[in-house]
Amino acid sequence: MIEVVENALQIAVLVICSVIAVYKAVHYNSRTWALAAFFFISWVMGDIYWLVCLLFYDTTPQISIVSDLSWYASYMFLYLMLLRTSKPDPGSTKQALPWLGPLFAAGMAVFFMLKGEILNNLIYGSLMGLLLFSSINRLINRTTDRNQRFLPAMILVFCLLEYGLWISSCFWTSDTLANPYYWFDVLLTVSFLFFLPAIRKAVSA
């Protein structure tokens, strides 16, 4: 029951974010906002799919590929959005710090592969590594101004919340509010709201 309520809350927040992003994409005729809209809608589609499986069939999907595809797409749209709002700085790619992201993602992917599916975790690990690398790279980028730092910072927080969510799902399985999985999921839901000002600042920079 908690999972259904929590999913419904996330869907509600994402629908609001999607409507705002679509409005901005149309109003400002902006590709960045269009990518943001795809990011939100893609995520909410994965959530809706998961929720309707729970509601109509009283079970999670036997093969979770459809929801996963939706969430892969969300990560890709997020990455494309980050690229679109970035200024190139060839010097920053030579720094070591951004590589901590892919390294962390690779380590976590191995950990999750030992506990579950291989291909799925490999894809999630690769996408997360890419997002972490790009966001850290942009945060330390010399040409990035203050307004442009909000989006990569938000993406970094978002990725870390995702990892918190996944790790807690490995160790806690109870369907109660004491389960940290739900705390992380609520934080993730709240984080979607913070994407809106971050994207606005990145677009206006």
Next chain:
Amino acid sequence: MIYIENIYICLAAPLFLAILCLRRDGRRSLIFVLAGMSACLLSAYVSTYLAGAAGIDQATASYEISPAVEEIMKSLPLLFFILVFEPERRFVRSGTLLVAVGFATFENVCFLTSYGTSDLLSLVIRGFGTGAMHVVCGMIVSIGLFYLWDRIWLRVVGTFALLCFVTTFHAVFNIFVSQTGVIFWIGSLIPLSAVLVYLLFFRGRTAKP
């Protein structure tokens, strides 16, 4: 059990003859419709095989396997058209929609053969709902292909992301229309509403950076 290859031959034969007789735009349009129908036929084979390999029943496969297979199969003729002929945008956009129309038409004919033609209201809802769903998926992919990204590698990543996106949309639609009553109506109305929103607000607009 129905023999969809027989239905396919019956539907494709007049189209094939018309393709031989027509020239330029008319011929191109019918080739797209035929490609959509062929994609639907192949999707049925691939989905059935994958469902058997994964050990799941057809009803479950309709929302867990078929959406991904159908969207990938629908995109293949378009990718071939884009990569080989390097066409203008308008041809790709109309091609995407015509492939979707061919796909939906063949799927609806197979549905009619399986479930009969007695309930007009359900068939009207089914016709508009399924048709709109395939058209919406086609529109989303075509918008993404040409309006969202300007560099080729962005287009590759973005198109894959859009395929993932439309697959989920398709899967959610399939779950809704496999229910009865209000849920079926809501499911059928979602893509129709999306088409209406597109026609009212987005038609003729293109995004800038």
